[in-house]
Structure formats: C-alpha cells, structure tokens
Amino acid sequence: MTTVKTARGHWPTALIFDLDGTLVDSAPDIAAAVQRALADHDIAIDSAEIRDYIGDGAARLIERVLAARDIVADSAALAGYVDDFNAHYHAAPASHTQCYPGAREMLAQARARGHRLGICTNKPQPVAERVLAELGLAAQIDVLIGAGTYALKPDPAPLLACLSALDADRNTTLYIGDMAVDRDVARAAGLPVVLVSFGYAHADVSEFAPEAVLHHWHDWPDVCQRLADARTAEGL
C-alpha cells in the first residue's frame, strides 16, 4: 500500500473494500451452503454455477438458482430457502474460503501506514464477521458494514455508513470491488472506484468504467500511484 503525496495532501487516507470476490474467494463455502440448503428440497446444483450468482446478496442468489430451474417460489418459500442458506453458511463460513493472493499483505501494509480500513459487503453481517475472524483479518479492519441494517448495495446507504463510521472524507477515500454493483454503489456515494479483475463479475470489468482495474493485489502500489498522478493532473 502506498500513500501518494498529491497537490492537496496525502491520498488516499481511507480504503473501503467489498469482501466476496475482492479480498476473499468465498465461492466454495457459499456454494456448499446453497447445496446443503437446496438438497433438503431435492434441488441439486453444481458449485461452478453458483459462482455466477454471487454478488447481490443471499436472496438474489437463491432466486437466480431457482429461476435457472424454472422453480417459482412465493416470498414465504423464498424466505425459507434464504434462512436455510444463511444457517448453513453461518455454520461453516470459512472451511474453504481464502484471501486472494497478496490481499492479506496489502491490508497489513495499509494498516502499518495508518490508513483507516473498512469493508462494505452484501454478505450478512454475522457471517461476514465470522469469515473475517476465521481468516484472521478482523483486527485489520476498522469498520465492517454487512447486510442487515441498511439497504443492500448499490443503495449508497451502507457505503455512506461505512465512510461515516471510519470518520473518513469521500474526497480521500477509495472503494475497491469486483462487480458492476460495486461501481454503482461507489458512484452513488460519490467515491472513486477500483475494480479487481479476478472476482465474480464474469465480464471484462473495464467495461464498467472504473477509475482503475487491479489484476493482482501485488500491483496495488502502482495502481494507487497512477490514480494519484491522475488526480494531480486534474488539479485535485
């Protein structure tokens, strides 16, 4: 992690991350929980397919699984499936989940340099807390905002809550995610956004027109430097 001196001071001072597909590859545990929840209803699904449906919260995930099988569920049935999924996921949140290469080191370096670090995820808050704890990341993160209190991303409410809890300024904070929803929430909250290319977008994330694309966490200092140079050139 690099802090770059720009015309108006150090930038960035705070970083807010998406979780799934950005800091951690959680798809194997999410897939296992979906499989367990739906197996109780004799619905089988391949774990590779589930990866395509992650990113917009548990309800949308289950809806997409059911829609792909032409299964119509009323809201009560859907809520039941989602509750089952959350229970299975909460019971085994990080059996196979891993940090993406370089993510752990990037967080440690960012903390060592005094940056405020937040996470804003559509994953339910209790599960997100358990994932961070089991991966030994909880102490690195100043503020975690998961699903449960605010509307889901791309509504800006959870990202603005994270910004506020970090006591951070949107002019010196960067948001980093992996999907179009992350670009949308950043735009809605007025933050610049970097998208990683190794997450769950299943598209070329440069098509979403982020401020930068990150292909590997080891590239983070270079990406940060380029963004800072661009800000300086714009007189920001």
Ligand SMILES: O=C(O)COP(=O)(O)O
């Ligand atoms: O759980 C999800 O659907 C996505 O979680 P994320 O916001 O951390 O990518």
Ligand SMILES: [Mg+2]
């Ligand atoms: Mg994500």
